[in-house]
Amino acid sequence: MFSSERLKGIDVFVCVADCGSFKAAAERMNLTGSAISKSIARLESRLQARLFDRTTRRLSLTEAGIAFHRTCTGVLTDLEEAELSLHAENTEPRGRVHIGLPGAFGRLQALPVILRFAQEHAQLLPHISFSDRFIDPIEEGVDIVVRIGGSDVWPAALGHRYLGSEWHIFCASPAYLSKQGTPETDRDLEHHQCIAYGWGDGTVGPWRFSGACPGETERRVMPARFVVGDGEGLVIAVLAGCGIAQLPTWLIKHQLEEGSLVEVLPHLATDGLAINLVWQKSRQALPKVSALLEVLAAGLTPCGGKPGSPVNS
16 A cells, blocks of 8 residues: 655655755755755665765765656656646646757757746746757656757657758858868868868768759768867867858857858858757646747747748748
């Protein structure tokens, strides 16, 4: 038979794990530090497992703590959904919402949209993570994912919304072009210093070139002088006059406007990867999720696609 004892201390444990310290958890839960400490001690005694590694400088979850935290957050989420389903008239976004964002795009484009929305809704508690790897929202317990690239086929348990595609252009700094000249054809790039994106395994990302027919795209790996595994790092290299790179316009909008970067070979600009919103359908009815989906869709749609062209949704 289920004992209510098993629920005691779970909310405190999750709060401490999320906050990273007993002091911060105490402030959030309006409890004393002593009460927090005693609650965790009782929970560890009942479970007969150490949940945290404690030092004078930091607090971290043990392996047992990580597994227990994953289970507890799932339990609390289910309880929250059950409560909200009984109060469907409550449309105010509130509670914890986990959002997964890609690195550079997330910081520059999505994060400002989320922060503005959160400041308007004091009861909303965003948990924002950044990663350029593939994220499975269901397996990793993420409510909403902003994804650049992805399959045309989506699992039935996931909802998705296409926001458009990146628009990729070739660009360089005025200082580099004054020294090395401006390329006029794609073949001219072979005589320039190319800056390409690369991954940790040593592979180099191909550049995209618009083909002879409308909508046709050719991918070509260029001999690169510099290979950088981060979008913002690529921008730094181009600004430093290290060469020519192919970059999405959302990443360099400010630099193009101020003239610190200049577009070259405009006739070869082309569509890039698709930008999508992905979410768990089982969470979509929650006000905090549905509202954020609409806000992100409205705020991110202009970031994709050829300048001046409509974007499908």
